[in-house]
Amino acid sequence: MPELPEVETIVRGLARKMTGLKFSGGTIRPGKLIEASPEAMLNTLRGKKILSIGRRGKHILFHLTGQWILVIHLGMTGKLQFLPHPNRQEKHTHAIFEFQDHPWELHFIDPRKFGRIRFLRVACKEHLEGHLRLGPEALEISSEAFIHRVRGKRKRIKALLLDQHFLAGLGNIYIDEILHAAGIHPLKIACTLSRKALLRLHGEMRRILQKAIQSKGTSVRNYRDETGSPGKFQKKLKVYSREGQPCRSCRSLILRKVIAGRSTFFCPRCQPERNPQLK
DNA sequence: CTGCATGTTAGGTT
DNA sequence: CAACCTAACATGCA
Numbered sequence: 001m002p003e004l005p006e007v008e009t010i011v012r013g014l015a016r017k018m019t020g021l022k023f024s025g026g027t028i029r030p031g032k033l034i035e036a037s038p039e040a041m042l043n044t045l046r047g048k049k050i051l052s053i054g055r056r057g058k059h060i061l062f063h064l065t066g067q068w069i070l071v072i073h074l075g076m077t078g079k080l081q082f083l084p085h086p087n088r089q090e091k092h093t094h095a096i097f098e099f100q101d102h103p104w105e106l107h108f109i110d111p112r113k114f115g116r117i118r119f120l121r122v123a124c125k126e127h128l129e130g131h132l133r134l135g136p137e138a139l140e141i142s143s144e145a146f147i148h149r150v151r152g153k154r155k156r157i158k159a160l161l162l163d164q165h166f167l168a169g170l171g172n173i174y175i176d177e178i179l180h181a182a183g184i185h186p187l188k189i190a191c192t193l194s195r196k197a198l199l200r201l202h203g204e205m206r207r208i209l210q211k212a213i214q215s216k217g218t219s220v221r222n223y224r225d226e227t228g229s230p231g232k233f234q235k236k237l238k239v240y241s242r243e244g245q246p247c248r249s250c251r252s253l254i255l256r257k258v259i260a261g262r263s264t265f266f267c268p269r270c271q272p273e274r275n276p277q278l279k
Numbered sequence: 280c281t282g283c284a285t286g287t288t289a290g291g292t293t
Numbered sequence: 294c295a296a297c298c299t300a301a302c303a304t305g306c307a
Contacts, residue, residue, distance in 0.1 A: 002285070002286090003285065003286090006285080032302080058286080073286085073287090074286090075285095075286055075287080075302095076284075076285060076286050076287095077284090077285085077286095077303090077304080077305090078286095092304085110303095111303075111304050111305070112284090112286095112302080112303050112304050112305085113302070113303055113304085114286060114287075114302065114303080115286090116287095153295090153296095154295070154296070155295080155296060155297090156296090156297095159296080159297085162286090164286090164287080171285055171286070172284095172285055172286085173285055174285090218285080220284095220285070221284065221285065221305095221306090222285090222305090223285070240285090260297085260298090261297095261298070261299075261300095262285095262286095263283085263284080
């Protein structure tokens with residue numbers, strides 16, 4: 001569920017409350033969500049201080065003393081909740097982290113278990129990048145670098161933007177919204193898009209991601225921030241999950257089609273498959 | 280019961 | 294090598 005704006009919202013919230021805290025212990029359920037054993041992870045964590053909390057793509061990064069990084073990916077249904085200690089665990093709580101001299105705890109909850117908690121010791125930024133293997137940040141890449149990166153890519157634009165190795169941070173919801181705002185059909189082959197179209201795509205990507213961060217993310221199903229609050233951007237969605245409803249720009253009915261294995265929503269009029277000036 | 284779900288990746292095919 | 298599709302992961306919801 002969480003894409004860049006949701007992860008960014010969580011990271012900002014956690015950074016405000018957790019920077020400087022020192023891990024004291026906790027409870028970790030063994031399972032696929034956790035690399036390494038719970039004991040090993042708790043032993044490594046104990047006594048480490050949180051220097052900063054950041055984000056790379058959809059990964060949450062807790063930078064700790066001793067060059068350790070706690071990397072959390074929320075998958076589809078993962079949640080992080082910062083709660084007063086002690087707090088009851090939910091049915092699908094997989095880890096609880098506790099802190100020295102601080103009466104709050106961090107819960108990691110994930111019903112579908114697509115999330116991951118990893119622990120990396122990295123000497124430098126390049127080392128971390130080698131582990132994550134992500135493309136440039138969607139909100140950091142320049143328009144020229146973006147256009148350059150699309151060159152030679154014969155993938156459908158929807159599939160290309162979903163690929164985290166190409167660009168990090170976008171997911172199914174925001175891609176549909178961005179393509180609609182840019183007037184680009186999701187099946188267009190990326191490298192056939194004009195320079196003008198790519199400039200517009202880059203601009204709409206920035207605009208929509210920033211607006212979504214301002215709205216604290218999109219809660220269409222079960223996304224919640226670290227306090228349990230939903231986002232507000234779902235009120236501003238123009239195409240996602242609106243199959244059969246009129247386009248808010250032109251009143252044409254929104255279509256749904258599976259592309260790259262994912263539900264894709266688009267307006268056939270605002271996002272023509274063929275170049276409009278050719279017809 | 281069926282179908283679907285905001286993510287990622289492995290494996291097979293074209 | 295590039296790109297496509299499907300399945301798999303595990304659970305909840307309409």
